Amino acid sequence: MPAHPPAGRPDDGAEDALFGLEDIDTGQASRARADAGPLFRDSPTARRLLSVRAIFAEPAAAASPRGRQILARYPDAEIVPVASHWRIPDLHGNEGNVERWVRIKTETLVLGEKKTLATRPNGRSADWIAPGPANGCAMACAYCYVPRRKGYANPITVFTNIERTIAHLSRHIARLGPKPEANQCDPTAWVYDIGENSDCSVDALISDNVADLVRAFARWPAAKASFATKFVNPDLLLLDPRGRTRVRFSLMPQSDSKLLDIRTSPVESRIAAAGDFLDAGYEVHFNLSPVVLRPDWERDWSLLLRHMDDVLPARVKDQAAAEVIMLTHNKDLHDLNLGWHPRAEDVLWRPGVQQAKRSENGSWNVRYRGEVKAEAVATMRALVAAHAPWLRIRYAF
Ligand code: SF4
Numbered sequence: 001m002p003a004h005p006p007a008g009r010p011d012d013g014a015e016d017a018l019f020g021l022e023d024i025d026t027g028q029a030s031r032a033r034a035d036a037g038p039l040f041r042d043s044p045t046a047r048r049l050l051s052v053r054a055i056f057a058e059p060a061a062a063a064s065p066r067g068r069q070i071l072a073r074y075p076d077a078e079i080v081p082v083a084s085h086w087r088i089p090d091l092h093g094n095e096g097n098v099e100r101w102v103r104i105k106t107e108t109l110v111l112g113e114k115k116t117l118a119t120r121p122n123g124r125s126a127d128w129i130a131p132g133p134a135n136g137c138a139m140a141c142a143y144c145y146v147p148r149r150k151g152y153a154n155p156i157t158v159f160t161n162i163e164r165t166i167a168h169l170s171r172h173i174a175r176l177g178p179k180p181e182a183n184q185c186d187p188t189a190w191v192y193d194i195g196e197n198s199d200c201s202v203d204a205l206i207s208d209n210v211a212d213l214v215r216a217f218a219r220w221p222a223a224k225a226s227f228a229t230k231f232v233n234p235d236l237l238l239l240d241p242r243g244r245t246r247v248r249f250s251l252m253p254q255s256d257s258k259l260l261d262i263r264t265s266p267v268e269s270r271i272a273a274a275g276d277f278l279d280a281g282y283e284v285h286f287n288l289s290p291v292v293l294r295p296d297w298e299r300d301w302s303l304l305l306r307h308m309d310d311v312l313p314a315r316v317k318d319q320a321a322a323e324v325i326m327l328t329h330n331k332d333l334h335d336l337n338l339g340w341h342p343r344a345e346d347v348l349w350r351p352g353v354q355q356a357k358r359s360e361n362g363s364w365n366v367r368y369r370g371e372v373k374a375e376a377v378a379t380m381r382a383l384v385a386a387h388a389p390w391l392r393i394r395y396a397f
Helices: 044-049 059-063 065-073 101-107 162-176 209-218 234-238 254-260 267-279 297-311 314-319 331-340 342-348 370-387
Strands: 054-057 078-081 108-112 156-159 190-193 223-229 245-251 283-291 321-326 328-330 354-358 364-368 392-396
Touching (some): 054 059, 059 065, 059 078, 059 108, 065 108, 101 108, 162 190, 162 209, 209 223, 234 267, 245 267, 254 297, 254 342, 267 283, 267 297, 283 297, 283 370, 297 370, 321 370, 331 342, 331 364, 370 392
Parallel strands (some): 054 108, 108 156, 223 245, 245 283, 283 321
Antiparallel strands (some): 328 364, 354 364
16 A cells, blocks of 8 residues: 555646546535525624635736626725735735734635646545635634745635636546555545645635535545534534535644644534534544643543543444544744743743654754654553543554
């Protein structure tokens, strides 16, 4: 069983595509079920997370059907034309924005077109990392690596040319053909992570990009979409994923989540939603992550696992699997957090048990020391075996 899928085999060429663009259903308004009431994304709760007042938009993105759909959702927002979604000095600098970080995430959107489409091999959480529907997040987890891509005050950039992404994926899947052998990502389907740089549940509050991806994967028998989320968006229950989208609810003890997962749905509600998502046609997995080592962490993870064992229905347990991921932190993020949320650093920054390693982009990533991490991974495995033995661990590191 190869640890990684063959790298670089499929490319973005169109000639070998098995699926024509006419097969791809994009750019349509959501087809909510006839009996569905008002959409959650129009509720006061959703508006508290995203109350958009300014939209920085590339002209072509604003003029596109998806762009116009988004602008129509926020008729009172000021539209600010920008040459590129990558270079918006007011938003992307790190300095001066610390106090306004969360407000920028709430009140600002960026519309852009994804220029470069690339699918990268992964082999751990998914077989492949797909180009996503968006970049950035309206939530503000203190350990999140996503904000670093565009500076720390990084609101959501929605990519309005989702049809190009879907066409790219169609060609990629067609070139791969059937999955030759089972691996821990999935026994039969190529798994594509569509949420590397955003939280798809929140992206679905803004546009139909995620709905279009879910709909596309529902028609691709050799592939499966996958995304991790910390937000419960009931609108996703109105889609018809036909088992071809895996939702991975990220979980951690509520006391950690309260301190670190700023603006996310409560952990209990993520667990409570699992049955509904399964019934709606999703595969439901769990990310036990990040595991943050601090006093009594073992006790609180035990309580969480026991809670899962108590409340999750058998049908969820029967198909569930989990990823266990120890915290990775970052020196620059640590410095930034000290400016707006220093209490988080009491548990995230523990030099006595961590070691720093220079990353590819030159910043310092901080992880638990080898022996500390190995012991913690073994402890997590033992806790799962003791309290949630039905939960298969896909990988732990
Ligand atoms: S929900 Fe995910 S993407 Fe959003 S801030 Fe938290 S870790 Fe980052």
